[in-house]
Amino acid sequence: MNTSDLGLGQTIDAFVSAFNDPEPDLDRVMSFFAEDARYLPGHGPELRGLAAIRAEFAPQFAGRYGAMTFDVYDRVIDPDRRRATIRWACRLDFTGTHGRRAFAPVRWFARLRYNGRMQWHGLDVFHFDAAGQITGKFTYATFRLPLWEQAR
Numbered sequence: 001m002n003t004s005d006l007g008l009g010q011t012i013d014a015f016v017s018a019f020n021d022p023e024p025d026l027d028r029v030m031s032f033f034a035e036d037a038r039y040l041p042g043h044g045p046e047l048r049g050l051a052a053i054r055a056e057f058a059p060q061f062a063g064r065y066g067a068m069t070f071d072v073y074d075r076v077i078d079p080d081r082r083r084a085t086i087r088w089a090c091r092l093d094f095t096g097t098h099g100r101r102a103f104a105p106v107r108w109f110a111r112l113r114y115n116g117r118m119q120w121h122g123l124d125v126f127h128f129d130a131a132g133q134i135t136g137k138f139t140y141a142t143f144r145l146p147l148w149e150q151a152r
Helices: 008-020 026-030 050-061 104-114
Strands: 033-040 067-078 083-093 117-128 134-141
Touching (some): 008 026, 008 067, 008 117, 033 050
Parallel strands (some): 033 134
16 A cells, blocks of 8 residues: 555555455555554564564454454644554354354354354554555553453
8 A cells, every 4th residue: 555645544544444454454454554564463473574474464354353443532732753653442243154263262252152243442653654545553461360351
C-alpha cells in the first residue's frame, strides 16, 4: 500500500480496517510495514523484518484465535514526529463457524466461560517513516490470566 498519500490518521484507519474485514488479508496488512519494521507483540521479544512480523500474524489470519476484530476507542496522532497511538479492544468470537479453526483448548475455554465471545484491551504505538510506512508497532496489553473478559 502506498501510504505516502495518506495522512497518519487515514493510514491507521486503513490498517485497522485490514484486520477487521470479513475476509482479513494478511498481505494487505503487511503492505503497511516498511521492510525493516520492528514489532513488539506485547507477549514476547521484539521482532524485526517483514518475515518475522508476518509469521507472528499468520495464526491470527488463519483463524486460530476465532474471528478477531479491533474496536479503536482513542487515537492520538503526532504528524511532526510521525507517531500515532491507538487504544483498542480486541474482540474474539469463537461461536459458529468462527471457532472451527481455533485452538481447541482456547475455543472450549471461551465457550464455557464466556459464551464464545471474549475481549481484552490494549494500545499500540506506531512509528512511521517519511513515506508513511510503519517502521515500529509496539503493543501494550495484558497477556496474562485473567486475560479476557466477556464481550458485550
